[in-house]
Amino acid sequence: MAEKSQPSANYSTWPVILALTIVSAPLVLMYVYLFIDTITDTAVGSLIPESFTLRHWRFLWETPAGKPNIWLVTLNTLIFATSVTTVIVLVSSMAGYVLSRLNVPGRGFFLAGVMVLHAFPSVTLIIAIFIVLQMIGLYNSLIGVILVKAAIDLPLGIWLMKGFYDTVPWEIEMAGVVDGASRFRVWRSLVLPQVRPGIMAVGLFSFLTAWSEFILPQVLAPGSKVQVLSVYLSALIADDNNFDFGTFKAVGVFYIIPVLIVYALFHKYLMNIYGGGSKG
Amino acid sequence: MRILLDNFSKSFGATKVIENMTLEVGHGEMLALLGPSGCGKSTTLFAICGIHRPTGGRILFGDRDVTDLPSQARNIGVVFQSYALYPHMTVAENIGFPLKVKGMATADIRKEVDRISGLVHIGNLLGRRPAELSGGQQQRVALARALVRKPDVLLLDEPLANLDAKLRLEMRSEIRRIQRETGITAILVTHDQVEAMSMCDRIAIMKEGEIVQIATPAEMYSDPRTAFVAGFLGNPPITFLRGVMANGVFSIPDSEIRVPLPASVAAAEGAKLMLGVRPEHFTPTGDIAVPGKVMFAETQGRENLYDVRLNGGPLLRSIQPVRHDVNIDDAVTWAIDSRNVLVFDDDGRRL
Numbered sequence: 001m002a003e004k005s006q007p008s009a010n011y012s013t014w015p016v017i018l019a020l021t022i023v024s025a026p027l028v029l030m031y032v033y034l035f036i037d038t039i040t041d042t043a044v045g046s047l048i049p050e051s052f053t054l055r056h057w058r059f060l061w062e063t064p065a066g067k068p069n070i071w072l073v074t075l076n077t078l079i080f081a082t083s084v085t086t087v088i089v090l091v092s093s094m095a096g097y098v099l100s101r102l103n104v105p106g107r108g109f110f111l112a113g114v115m116v117l118h119a120f121p122s123v124t125l126i127i128a129i130f131i132v133l134q135m136i137g138l139y140n141s142l143i144g145v146i147l148v149k150a151a152i153d154l155p156l157g158i159w160l161m162k163g164f165y166d167t168v169p170w171e172i173e174m175a176g177v178v179d180g181a182s183r184f185r186v187w188r189s190l191v192l193p194q195v196r197p198g199i200m201a202v203g204l205f206s207f208l209t210a211w212s213e214f215i216l217p218q219v220l221a222p223g224s225k226v227q228v229l230s231v232y233l234s235a236l237i238a239d240d241n242n243f244d245f246g247t248f249k250a251v252g253v254f255y256i257i258p259v260l261i262v263y264a265l266f267h268k269y270l271m272n273i274y275g276g277g278s279k280g
Numbered sequence: 281m282r283i284l285l286d287n288f289s290k291s292f293g294a295t296k297v298i299e300n301m302t303l304e305v306g307h308g309e310m311l312a313l314l315g316p317s318g319c320g321k322s323t324t325l326f327a328i329c330g331i332h333r334p335t336g337g338r339i340l341f342g343d344r345d346v347t348d349l350p351s352q353a354r355n356i357g358v359v360f361q362s363y364a365l366y367p368h369m370t371v372a373e374n375i376g377f378p379l380k381v382k383g384m385a386t387a388d389i390r391k392e393v394d395r396i397s398g399l400v401h402i403g404n405l406l407g408r409r410p411a412e413l414s415g416g417q418q419q420r421v422a423l424a425r426a427l428v429r430k431p432d433v434l435l436l437d438e439p440l441a442n443l444d445a446k447l448r449l450e451m452r453s454e455i456r457r458i459q460r461e462t463g464i465t466a467i468l469v470t471h472d473q474v475e476a477m478s479m480c481d482r483i484a485i486m487k488e489g490e491i492v493q494i495a496t497p498a499e500m501y502s503d504p505r506t507a508f509v510a511g512f513l514g515n516p517p518i519t520f521l522r523g524v525m526a527n528g529v530f531s532i533p534d535s536e537i538r539v540p541l542p543a544s545v546a547a548a549e550g551a552k553l554m555l556g557v558r559p560e561h562f563t564p565t566g567d568i569a570v571p572g573k574v575m576f577a578e579t580q581g582r583e584n585l586y587d588v589r590l591n592g593g594p595l596l597r598s599i600q601p602v603r604h605d606v607n608i609d610d611a612v613t614w615a616i617d618s619r620n621v622l623v624f625d626d627d628g629r630r631l
C-alpha cells in the first residue's frame with residue numbers, strides 16, 4: 001500500500017531520477033516563485049526579487065472595502081467542505097452497502113443511473129439548479145450549495161463504497177447474523193470497520209474537491225456573507241480597479257495550504273481510492 | 281437437542297435444489313452431510329441456520345418450530361469454511377461478540393470467554409487479532425465463538441477444508457472431542473468421506489438434493505445401498521466390474537472371469553450386473569483367482585496400491601502390505617474375495 005519500494009539492484013536509479021527532476025523542475029519552480037512573489041517586491045520584467053515585504057499578506061488582518069473578511073470566507077469554505085464531506089460519507093456508506101448487499105428492486109437500473117449522473121458535467125445543470133434553488137429559497141445560502149455539491153459528487157462516492165463493500169466476505173455477515181446481531185448492527189459493528197479505508201478515501205476525496213470547487217459557489221452562492229475562498233480569489237482577479245497580482249498570489253498560497261496539509265497527512269488513504277477493500 | 285427436517289424443500293427461482301427431504305438428528309449426535317459439490321448439503325445447512333428460507337416443509341429444534349424464525353432467534357453456532365472471524369476485533373472480542381449482542385455484562389462475558397477458550401485450548405491467544413493466528417488457531421477461535429452462547433445445535437460447514445493435511449488430522453479429533461465434551465448436537469457438511477467417517481456418529485450421503493442413505497460409518501462402508509455410496513466411501517475407492525448373470529454366476533463376456541455370487545443375491549439369468557470389489561478384497565489370498573497385468577504401482581509407506589488390468593480389459597485395484605517383488609508390467613494372478621463383493625444392478629441399486 002504505502003510502503004516504499006526498494007530500489008532495484010539491477011540498474012542504477014540516478015538517470016531516472018535525473019530525468020524526472022528535469023521534467024518536474026518547471027512545476028517546482030513555478031510554485032517556488034508563487035511563494036516568493038507573495039513576500040517580495042520585484043521590478044517589472046525582472047526575475048530577481050528586490051525587497052522583502054508583507055504587504056501582499058495584508059488581507060489577513062485588514063478587510064479591504066467592498067470585500068468580505070478573509071476569515072469569514074475561510075470559515076465558509078471550511079463549513080462548505082466539511083458539510084459536503086459529511087453528507088457524502090454518510091449517504092454513500094449506507095447507499096453503497098444497500099446496493100452491494102440487499103436485494104433492492106431495480107438495483108441494476110439504479111446503479112446504471114447513478115453512473116450516468118456521475119458522467120454528467122455539472123455545468124450543464126447549473127441553470128436548472130439555479131432556478132430550483134431560487135424557487136425553494138436556498139439561493140445565496142451555504143445549505144443550498146452544500147446540497148448541490150454533495151448531490152453531484154454522491155454518485156462517485158456511492159460507486160466507490162459499493163466497490164469496497166463488494167470485497168467484504170459474505171461469511172462475516174452470516175456469522176454476525178447467526179451470532180444474534182440485527183442486520184443494522186452487523187453493518188455498523190462488523191461490516192463498516194472492514195471498509196474504513198474506503199470511507200477515509202471517499203471522505204478525503206470529497207473534502208479536497210469541495211475545497212477547490214468554484215463554479216457552483218460562484219453561481220449559486222456569490223453573496224459576500226456566504227462566499228468561499230475560490231469565489232473570493234476570482235473576485236480579486238476580476239477587480240480591475242484594484243488590480244494586485246501579489247495579493248492574488250498570496251491568497252492563492254493561503255488557499256492551497258490546507259490542501260497540502262491534508263494531503264501530506266492522509267495521502268496514503270487517498271491512494272486506496274481505487275484499491276477497493278481491506279485486508280484484515 | 282433433536283433436529284428434525286420435515287419434508288424440507290428449497291428452490292432458488294426455478295432451480296429445485298432440495299425436494300421433500302426428511303432428516304432427523306438425535307440429541308447429542310454428530311451427523312455428517314456428505315456429498316459431491318452441488319448436491320445441496322450446504323443449502324441444507326444454511327436452511328437450518330436460517331440464512332436460506334425453506335420453500336416448503338418445516339424445521340424443528342426439539343419441539344420448537346423454527347421454520348419462520350430468523351437466524352438471530354434460532355440459537356445456533358456456525359463454523360464457516362473461511363472461519364469468518366471479525367478481522368478488526370481481538371480473539372476475545374470475537375468470541376465474546378454473541379454474548380455482547382445479547383447484552384450480557386462485561387464481567388460475565390469475560391468469564392464465559394475464559395471458560396470456552398480453555399475448552400478449545402486458546403487461552404493464551406485472547407489478545408491477538410485473527411490475522412496474527414495460524415489456520416488451526418483461527419479454526420479454534422471460530423469454534424469457540426460458535427459454542428460460547430451454548431447453542432442448541434452446532435453447524436460446521438467444511439471446517440477443515442482450508443487446513444493443511446497435518447492440522448486437519450489434529451482438528452478432526454479436536455472437533456470431535458469438543459463436541460463430545462459439550463454434548464452438543466452437531467451437523468458437519470463435508471465432501472471428504474474420511475472426515476465424515478472419522479468424526480461422525482452417522483453419515484447422510486446426499487446426491488442431487490436427495491439423501492441416498494443414512495447409516496453409521498461402518499454400516500455404510502460394508503453395506504452401501506447404491507453403487508454411488510459404495511464409490512463415495514473408501515480410499516482408495518472401490519472398483520466396479522461390469523458383466524452379466526450367466527449360468528448362475530457373474531461373468532464378464534469375452535473373458536474367463538466367473539465369480540459366484542453370495543446366496544442372498546437374487547439376479548435373473550442374463551441380467552446386467554455391476555460387481556464392486558474394494559481394494560482390500562482383491563489380494564493374493566482371495567478365492568477367485570484372476571490373472572492380469574500390473575498397470576500402476578504406488579507405495580504409501582505401509583501399504584502398496586496396485587492397478588491391475590485383467591485379461592479382457594476391466595481394471596481392479598488392490599491394496600496390500602508393502603512388498604517389493606511386484607513391478608509395473610508384471611503379470612500377476614491375484615484373487616477376488618467373493619464373500620465380500622458388492623453386487624449392483626445396472627442402475628446402481630444394490631442387490
